[in-house]
Amino acid sequence: MIETYDGAVPDVGAGFIPARLQSSRIAGGDNPRPYCSAVASSLEPAAYTQPCLRHRVLSACLWAIDAVPRVSRNCLLTENRRTMSRSAIFGPSPRPSPGGRGSHLEPHRNALSQCERERVRVSRGKNLFCSRLLRHCLSACLALILTVSAGPAHTKLVIDLENPHLAKMPVAIPDFISSSPGPLNGKTLASVIRNDLYLSGLFQIIETGPSQGFKQSGEPDLEAWSKTGAQALILGSFQVNGDDLVVEARLYDLALGKLELGKRFTGKIKDQRRVVHVFGDRVMEKLTGIPGCFSTRIAFVAEGRSREVFSMDYDGHSSRQMTQTRTINLSPEWSPDGQGLIFTSYINRNPDLWRLDLQTMEPKLLSGQPGINASARYSPDGRAVALSLSAQGTPKIFIISTQGNIIKRLTNGRGNDISPSWSPDGNFISYTSDQAGSPQIYVVPVGGGEPARLTFASNYNTDPDWSPRGDLLAFTARIEGRFQICTMRTDGKDLRVLTDKGSNQDPSWSPDGRMIAFTSNRSGQWLIYVMNARGEIQVPVSSIPGKFPAWSRNPR
C-alpha cells in the first residue's frame, strides 16, 4: 500500500506541529481556547494558524482524567511522561527542573510546579505573563483565557471544561463514492472509519443520506453539511482497476469551511480495510496530535479446544492463526518492532517462553528455565524482556536479553511476582505480587530500588498494564466477587472502575493510549473486547472465544 498526499491538498499531515510543542498537545486539550484566540496567538504566533478543529477534538481527549481536581488534572495533562512517572511515584525528580523550582516541594505542590514549568516551556518568551498567572491563581487564568478568547467566530465551539461528560465531536461520514465501484462497496469502506472514530470515544457519528451535500460541480457543499450539526466531514472516493485499488479521502473542518487533510492511497483490493484504517489514524493524528491505533492488531489466545495464538485487526477483522503448537499457549506479546511475537507455551511440557518470527512463522525457544517462564513483556526499546521465572524457587520478576540470557533479578522476598509491565520510558516496572498476603500491584525501578505498593482498595488486584502515555495503569481488580478492569494513576490514586458486566480481565492498552482491549465473559463465553479509556464504549471484537489480548505497538 502506498500513501500519498491528495494532490489538491497541502501537506498538513505529520510534522505539522513543531517539535517543541509536542508536549503541549495534550495541554491544549484541557485548555482548548488559547490556540484559537488572541491570547494564544501572542503565545505562539507562528505555530497555530488553523487548528481549531483539532482542539475541539482535543477538548474531548481529556479521556480518563476528568474527575481529577482542577490543578492536578492540568498538571497530568501537561506533564511530560518521563517526569510524570518518576515524580508521581517516587517524589520529585532528581534532575534539575527546567523552571528551576519544584524539586523541594511536596508531591502536590511539585505537580503544580511541573505544570507551571511545562507552561513556561511552552510559552517561552512569555514567562512573566504565564508563570505569574499560574502561580497566583490558575482558575482565574482559565477564566481570563476563556473570556478574552471568546472570539465571535467560534463561540459555539467552546466546550464546558467543568463538564465531566465531555462533548463528542459530531462528524459526518457519507458512504465513499466511486465511478467504477466493481466488487467494492462504498458503504463498507465508510463503515470502517465510522466504526473507528466511534470506538475512539471522541466522536459522534452523524447519520447521513447517501448523496446529500454535494454541489452540482461535484464539490462538497460544506454549508449544507454544516447544517446537519456536523463539525467535521470525511469524504472518500475510490477506484478499482482489476486487482488495484485507489482510495482518496479528505477531512473537512465545517466550522471554518476548510479542507484539513487529504490523502491518496494506492494498493490492492485486499488492503481495503487497512487503507481506511490508515486514513483514520491520520485523522486522529491531525485532530489530536497522536496517530490513531486503527491499523494496529491484537494478538490473543483462542479459548476452547484450541489454545493457539491468533491475531486480528483491532476491530476483529482479518483474524489469522499464528501458531500450530497443538498445546496450551499463554500471554502473547508483540515485539516493539512488530517483527515477532513472544508467548509462553507448553511445547516442551513446561511453561517456557517462545518467540515466533513473523517472517518465518517458526517458534524458537527463548527461555526454558525450570519452572514457569511466564508473562513476558518486551522493554519499550525492544532490547530486553521482563518476565516471571521460578527457577530459583518462588516466581520472581527477571529481566532477560532477547537471546534469553538472564540480565538481572528485579524482585526478592517471599511473594509470587508475576505480570510485569514496563513504563513507557523503560525506567519502571509494575507487577503483581502477593507478598503482603493477597495479590497487589507494585512498582519497582528497573535500575534497582525498593518496590512501592500501589493498590490497597481490593484484596485482589492483578495484571497491570502501563499506559503508553505513562500516566495510567490499567489492571484487573476483584470487586464484589467478580473481576473488573480498572485504571489508576501511577501513584495509585484516582481509581476508576471501567467495567461492571460479568468478569473482565487482562487489560492491554492500545498504542495511542486511547483504548483498552480486555477479555470478558459477560456474554457467557470469554471474548476479546475493546473499550475507550473511559469505558463508555465497550464492544466485543473477536469472532472466536479468546483470552490474553495483546495490542501491537505499531501498525502492521
Next chain:
Amino acid sequence: MSSRFLIHSAVLMLTVVVLLSGCSRPIVRPGEDPAGGMPAPYGAPQVGEHDLQVVQAELRVIYFDYDKYGLTPESQSAVQYNAEVLRRAPHLKVVAEGHCDERGTPEYNLALGDRRGRSVADQLMALGVDSHRLSTVSYGSELPVDPGHNEAAWAKNRRVYLRVSR
C-alpha cells in the same frame, strides 16, 4: 486383590466423569494426558504399565484453599499418604502438576499453581522422597478437572495432581 479393585473403581469413576461432563474446553481427568491428545510425555514402557497404573490410581489428589498454596491439614495427610505410596515405588518419577480454579487472572494463577506444585514437592522431599525423582509444572487455571462455575467445581480444580512415570 486390592489393586484390582482400585483399577476397577478408577475405570468406573472415569466413565462417570466422561458421561457427566460435556464441555468443549479440554478437561483433564485423572490418568489422562493433560495436554489434550499430545504424545505421552515419557519414553516407551520398560517396566510394567500395570504397576504404573496401580501407583497412579493409588495417589491422592491434594486440594487447596482459594488463593492459597499452603497445605491444609487434609492436604497434609494426603501428601503423607502419597509419600508412603511413592516410597514403595522408588523406580518411578513424579511430576507435581499445580492447578488453580478459573477465578482470577490466568498469569497470577500460573504463579499460584507453580507454588502449589512446589509446596507439595517440598513436603514430599521432607517426607523422604528423593528430590531427583521430583519435578513440578504449573498449569495455572488452564486445565480444570471440573468445568463448572461453582464452589464445588472450583474446590476440585484447586489441586496438585501427582503424575508418575518411569
